[in-house]
Amino acid sequence: MRPGFADPVLDTQASFRAILEAMSRPGRIQRLEAAPTPPAPLAPATAAALLTLVDAETPLFTDVGGEAADWLRFHCGCPIVPQPGQAAFALIVGAPPSLSALPAGSDEDPQAGATLIWQVAALRGEAGWRLSGPGIEREHRLEVRDAPASFIGEWAEMGRAFPRGVDAILCAGRDLAALPRTLRIREG
Amino acid sequence: MAYVAVKGGEQAIRHAHAWLGETRRGDPVTAELEIAQIEQQLGLAVDRVMAEGSCLDRGLAALAIKQAQGDLIEAIFLLRAYRTTLPRFGYARPLDTAAMRLNRRVSATYKDLPGGQVLGPTYDYTHRLLDFSLARPDAAPEAAPQAAEPQPAAPHVTELLSREGLMAREPEDGQEPADLTRQPQSFPADRSARLQNLARGDEGFLLSLGYSTQRGYGNSHPFVGEIRQGLVTVSMVPPELGFEIDLGEIEVTECQMVNQFHGSRSQPPQFTRGYGLVLGRCERKAMSMALVDRALQAGALGEDRAAPVQDEEFVMLHSDNVEATGFVEHLKLPHYVDFQSELEVVRRLREAAAAEPRSVEAAE
Amino acid sequence: MTADPGYNFAYLDENTKRMIRRAILKAIAIPGHQVPFGGREMPLPYGWGTGGIQVTASLLGPDDVLKVIDQGADDTTNAVSIRHFFRRVAGIAVTTRTREASIIQTRHRIPEAKLTEGQIIVYQVPMPEPMFRLEPRLTETRRMHGLADYGVMHVKLYEDVACHGEISIAYNYPVMVHGRYLMSPSPIPAFDNPKMDRMPALQLFGAGREKRIYAVPPYTSVRSLDFEDHPFRAHRAKGCCALCGAGDSYLDEVVTDDRGGRMFVCSDTDYCEERQASRTENAA
Known part of the structure; x- marks a missing residue:
């Protein structure tokens, strides 16, 4: 079994602050220096996000299996659920499920909306999508390599249900960016 | 300066x-x-x-x-x-209070009953006269005689009533009980959350609320079905073992109040239960808890909810003395920034009032 | 100073931190919405800042520099006590300088110096529900937030105007966040409200006894409720600080004798000290 964080307390803290910064300033890419070396297909940033946020209290839906799933069960202790609709977190390394398949919470409890941890091929700032909304002074740019063409439309559709919705953390290599549900995304 | x-x-x-x-x-x-x-x-x-x-x-x-x-x-x-800093190793199995090793057990509903009445070490019939002999050191108390046989386990009074169909059994819903030390309270609360809240609640607060039910604030006709005090076994099933092991015994006080219920459209007239269970010998608390627990079932039993004690949000959000004492006592912390802002407002309003006397009508 | 080895870094156990961190992220994603969290009992009393302390403890790392203020001042006893707590359980650096701090925990004030992107401000919140004086039931206020039905608050403000000719709320003045959620800014004076609007720093709010966390992300609209013909106005005492001469800061009134004598000084001690220091420099 590959290890988790070298320093479970301080590496988790550093990783959380990177995720916090990412969620507070959507689209701005954070680099995780203290990330673990997880089994394939998990990227270091993906693994760091999981170790930081997921535990026995958060049911996880995922499209990874084998050694990676064992690693998750061992280090996070999270129950793995068969349907995306049961998940607090969804870990996706392949094509993302429809956002509407994930729990969006209710108008009274919108915080029950799921968090999608989505591993992508690469993230790049200064190009791609045009982002605006809370956390962004004027505009942030974010290029998500191989994002499905339908994503922006689905995201906009979800935005109409606010405060219900799903929040996403995008991971690639050691990089991480976040898309809170308040975010508006336009094609670049 | x-x-x-x-x-x-x-x-x-x-x-x-x-x-x-x-x-x-x-x-x-x-x-x-x-x-x-x-x-x-x-x-x-x-x-x-x-x-x-x-x-x-x-x-x-x-x-x-x-x-x-x-x-x-x-x-x-x-x-x-x-x-709050202690790690959690696991969860115990429910206590079996019917198997309690009794030190005290009294019922107010039956003169005698299986298991008998056991007075135990109670202040109930002491005369509240200051005992000046306690002011002298080494005043050894009179030795209490030991029973030859340990007290046998006694069935609950409420169980006797349930067997006759006179008291509703508590439904076993198979749900894990709530844990308010992990999850914040939410409303409506289920009974397990209410009972945990009351078990941790302030004795004085519960005493006053329980008292209010007896004076007509919340319709209640309680009898002490029984109070029992003694030792119960705590056991758990560690996941790595897969079978039950005993961890030891703890002392608890349990009170079951029997309350009249006139019945509703869906339920025939029968007795209902108010339940109190407290760690240690806290009899006043267990009794108060049972009264409040019963009052909080008003909604579920289709009774009117008019009294404070029947209001779940009111009771549960004000029962905790650590929370209550913190918020009451925090008023002594500095508030001069807020007070200053109020001073400014009051001065401004007074100036305006002095400059232009207005009636309420004129403002409308 | 190194962290007390008898406790986990920053006091809370890692599971608790993880739970709080999840709540913080959801709070940021839903600006102004109160997220319930499994608040823990802290070694300081409820009402002393246990919510803010739990939020700060979940953020803190060894590189952070912490500033703690109460009533704007670093030297109020409760600020001293909280700063000491974190020095003891996290061994981190502390400062009284607003611009040097990476995390500022506050009770009742926002510093006068403009906060920047590298900073997080953590507010201690006694009552997170902005409508609690109008409707004490959580089940009701939760429904109102769900429907964005804030009629009771508008009626209250209207009645204020009708009775007094102006809105008479002096502190804890309700705000609308991102055009959706009515939010309590915590009991800061209304004077501080405009600082919250589109602030470059992240704003986090912790209510320990009520077990709620909420947030305002950077550059997010925070509007103080008002009416077109009675616009919001930020009031302060008329006067200048007797120590630094500032005419723009929020002032504490200090009673100097029992014959009506009084003076005004900056509530923000760091702001005041910086201004005093630069005046001395200029004079030299």
């Missing part, structure tokens, strides 16, 4: 703590209290601190009482703050 910027908060705190330490110790001529003395001789105080502190450890509770100079809410707070 009369005003000097206030500096030295750090030093003031240090000195205050030193003074507090001296005050706690009292006159050094008097021997210092030992933890064992508190544990042994102030047992009911220790029990209350453990019950409301949600932590079973007589030694720590006694230490907290010593540290708090006998201020039990302060001691409860100390124990809670300690408890």
